[in-house]
Amino acid sequence: MFTGIIQSIGNVSAIEAKGADTRLRIETGKLDLSDVVLGDSIAVNGVCLTVVELPGDGFWADVSAETLACTNLRNIKTGNAVNLEKALTPTTRLGGHLVSGHVDGIGEVQQRHSEGRSERFVIRAPDELAKYIAAKGSICVDGISLTVNTVSGSDFELNIVPHTLQETTMSALHIGNKVNLEIDVIARYLERLLLGEHAAEQGVTLQLLQEHGFAKV
Numbered sequence: 001m002f003t004g005i006i007q008s009i010g011n012v013s014a015i016e017a018k019g020a021d022t023r024l025r026i027e028t029g030k031l032d033l034s035d036v037v038l039g040d041s042i043a044v045n046g047v048c049l050t051v052v053e054l055p056g057d058g059f060w061a062d063v064s065a066e067t068l069a070c071t072n073l074r075n076i077k078t079g080n081a082v083n084l085e086k087a088l089t090p091t092t093r094l095g096g097h098l099v100s101g102h103v104d105g106i107g108e109v110q111q112r113h114s115e116g117r118s119e120r121f122v123i124r125a126p127d128e129l130a131k132y133i134a135a136k137g138s139i140c141v142d143g144i145s146l147t148v149n150t151v152s153g154s155d156f157e158l159n160i161v162p163h164t165l166q167e168t169t170m171s172a173l174h175i176g177n178k179v180n181l182e183i184d185v186i187a188r189y190l191e192r193l194l195l196g197e198h199a200a201e202q203g204v205t206l207q208l209l210q211e212h213g214f215a216k217v
Contacts, residue, residue, distance in 0.1 A: 001087065001088045001098055001099065001100060001101075002043045002048070002085050002087060002088060002098075002099040002100075002101055002143070003085070003088060003092065003093075003094055003095055003096040003097070003098070003099060003145060004046075004085070004096035004097060004099045004138075004140050004143065004144055004145020004146075005085065005095045005096045005145060006083045006084065006085055006143060006144055006167055006168045007030075007031055007084055007085050007086060008028055008029045008030045008031035008084045009029055009081050009082070009083060009084065009167070009168065009169060010026045010027055010028045010029050010031065010044070010058065010081070010082050010083075010084045011026070011027045011029070011079060011080070011081055011082070012024060012025070012026060012027075012076055012077065012078055012079065012080045012082060013025045013026065013027045013058065013078065013079075014078065015076065015077070015078055018062065020065040021062055021063060021064050021065055021068075022062075022063045022068060022073075023052075023060055023061070023062050023063070024044070024049075024060065024061050024063055024073075024076070025055070025058060025059075025060050026042075026044060026058045026059055026060075026061065026082065026084070027057055027058040028057065028058045028059065028084055029084075031084050031086070033054065033058075033059070035086075036051060036054065036059070036086065037051070037054075038051055038052065038053070038054065039051065040086070040087065041086075041087040041101065042059065042061070042084060042085070042086055042087070043083075043084065043085045043086075043087075043099070043101045043143045044061070044073070044082050044083070044084060044143070045071070045072065045073065045082050045083050045142040045143050045169075045180050046071075046083070046099070046101065046103060046140050046141070046142050046143030046144070046180045046182055047063075047067060047071050047073055047101060047103055047143070047180060048087075048100065048101025048102065049061035049062075049063065050062070067103075070103055070105075070106075071103045071106065071180050072106055072142075072178045072179065072180050073180075075178065081169050081172060082169065083142050083143040083144060083168050083169050084143075085143060095145075096138070096145025097138040097140075097145050097184060098185050098186075099140045099143070099145060099182060099185075100182065100185060101143075101182070102182065103180045103181065103182055104129055104132075104181055104182050104183050105125065105126040105128070105129050105181050106126070106178050106179065106180060106181065107123045107124055107125045107126070107141070107178070107179050107180075107181045108123065108124050108176065108177070108178055108179070109121060109122070109123055109173050109174065109175050109176060109177045109179065110122040110123060110124050110155060110175065111175065112173065112174065112175060115159070117161070117162050118159050118160055118161050118162065119159075119160045119165060119170070119171075120157060120158070120159055120160075121157065121158045121160060121170075121173065122155050122156070122157050122158075123141065123155070123156055123157075123158065123179065123181075124154050124155050125154050125155075125156065125181055126154070126181075127154050129154075129181060129183060130151075130153060130154040132183040132184070132187040132188070132191075133148055133151055133156050133183065134148065134151065134187075135148055135149065135150050135151050136148065136149075137184055137187075138184045139156070139181065139182070139183060139184065140180075140181065140182035140183075141158070141170075141179050141180070141181060142168075142169060142170075142179050142180050143180070144164065144168050144170065146158050146160075146164075147159075
């Protein structure tokens with residue numbers, strides 16, 4: 001598990017094709033690797049990857065075909081900057097929200113503009129994820145724990161403060177860029193709980209919400 005509080009911006013220094021899979025070498029910048037061992041998890045742009053080699057100034061990780069298909073790591077290039085966070089320990093401050101590192105879908109930046117010292121972003125989520133995104137709720141964008149300002153259909157708005165712009169890759173995002181999205185884990189479990197005895201059926205329907213008093217007829 002992770003918190004979504006980015007600890008360092010790293011760089012992709014090498015990419016090796018391994019059949020359908022890929023191996024990435026990440027230079028970790030200021031990220032302290034002194035307590036990292038082989039087999040540990042590090043989130044790269046919000047994707048939980050396993051450390052398979054520790055060359056000293058970074059780490060190597062294998063990226064499966066499934067992960068490549070479901071995240072923006074499939075478009076990663078040598079020299080790209082990436083957000084990095086080591087996995088939680090029992091003493092870590094939970095400054096963001098609980099993040100699993102399992103990406104739910106890929107969003108696209110629709111708008112970006114300055115507002116004072118902050119930047120406003122509008123990101124479009126896949127339609128199937130829209131129901132999990134709520135105003136003032138949490139969402140993970142490229143591994144960054146962020147608060148949703150407003151929601152309109154599949155679009156949601158974020159206000160990014162100067163510190164977050166400086167310490168993450170948000171400063172480099174432009175209209176059309178693809179980003180990894182992970183919804184709040186609480187929303188996933190809430191949906192499952194609402195299903196109750198209908199858990200084997202397909203998703204939450206308006207009828208189901210009406211039956212349990214969560215929507216008016």
